[in-house]
Amino acid sequence: WCVQAARGVGATLLLYHLLRILGGTPGLALVVGLLYVLDLEVLAVEHFVLTETVAGFLIVAASTIAVRMIQDPAKRSRSPWLLGLILACLCIVRPDTLALAIYLATGVGLLAGGRSTFTLARVARLTGAALIPAVLVLAGWAAVNRATIGVTAVSTVLGHDLIDHVAPYV
DSSP, rough: OOOHHHHHHHHHHHHHHHHHHHTHHHHHHHHHHHHHHTTHHHHHHHTTTHHHHHHHHHHHHHHHHHHHHHOOEEEEEEHHHHHHHHHHHHHOOGGGGGHHHHHHHHHHHHHHHHHOOOOOOHHHHHHHHHHHHHHHHHHHHHHHHHHHHHSSSSSSOOSSOOOHHHHHTO
């Protein structure tokens, strides 16, 4: 629980930083951070569902890196691979976030690739660097599941899932 709480504080600080780099005032950034950290729904299930806090933190971290890449792509040569690593972690925690990974990687590729000299190769390189790790991780996990449980899927949940166990409480 302490690790999850620390991750929640980290996500709050990243949200504050994200709002500031997007041009928000310190007051607005503080309000957004407080809305996140004091969200009663998040606090109610935080001690049950570890993947929710991990996914929330990774989404905020990926968004922060994406915005910084778009603002100044020339300065951030390792950022596409860092974004790819974070998106891969996000996809292994919550496989359904592959859609978010595709959207974010494509958006960053187009926007950051268009900030300097726009070339299709540059856009493809940025998009691929951000997206390939997530696809490889999910393909690898599906292969592990195929070899161990006989199902080619990115989830090991075959019967009742976690929400079935916590839904009565929630």
